[in-house]
Amino acid sequence: MGVSLKAIDYGMVAAMALALIAGPGNALADSEATVLLEAHNRYREDVGVPPLAWSPPLAESAQAWAEHLAATNSFAHSAAGGYGENIWKGTAGAYELSDMVDSWGAEKQYFVSDGVFPAVATTGNWRDVGHYTQIIWRQTTEVGCGLASGQGWDVLVCQYTPPGNYIGQPPL
Numbered sequence: 001m002g003v004s005l006k007a008i009d010y011g012m013v014a015a016m017a018l019a020l021i022a023g024p025g026n027a028l029a030d031s032e033a034t035v036l037l038e039a040h041n042r043y044r045e046d047v048g049v050p051p052l053a054w055s056p057p058l059a060e061s062a063q064a065w066a067e068h069l070a071a072t073n074s075f076a077h078s079a080a081g082g083y084g085e086n087i088w089k090g091t092a093g094a095y096e097l098s099d100m101v102d103s104w105g106a107e108k109q110y111f112v113s114d115g116v117f118p119a120v121a122t123t124g125n126w127r128d129v130g131h132y133t134q135i136i137w138r139q140t141t142e143v144g145c146g147l148a149s150g151q152g153w154d155v156l157v158c159q160y161t162p163p164g165n166y167i168g169q170p171p172l
Helices: 010-025 030-046 056-072 097-112 128-134
Strands: 084-091 110-114 119-122 142-150 153-161
Touching: 010 084, 010 142, 030 097, 030 128, 030 142, 056 142, 056 153, 084 128, 097 128, 097 153, 119 128
Parallel strands: none
Antiparallel strands: 084 153, 110 119, 142 153
16 A cells, blocks of 8 residues: 555655754744744733743744745645644845734734624624734733745744634633
8 A cells, every 4th residue: 555656745845854954043043033022012012911922842833834835935824733823925035023023913903802703803804803813812822933935935934822713702
């Protein structure tokens, strides 16, 4: 029996191998992690929820996924569960880290603060505020992010625990 070689995604295998070889050397510098954490916590402070703490295990996971996305020129959420996730992609070198988080935070303009998920957007579509609500979700306590570049793009992945955006729960 065995596995058909036709079924193997060689791009994914190569990307994961690169991530394993590169290891923590491609992780964010402490100063970059601080910028990302502070950007997240500004949005949380604005709505009166406690600040997030930085999670090295989440950062390691996010870094591996960011490297995969950059190497494969794809843009999709990871399949692993147990945490929330925001992903961002933009022209390499054109954006500051805080700009990347601010692109998610800009969704605040459509946020209904007294809503219960998924009825949390003035547009009627929770996806219009889903990145923002994950950032400010009251029960979320930790974040970790990874940044990678490839094929002309920067890719930022931030993962959160406990995850947010639960149906029937208020974000705040």
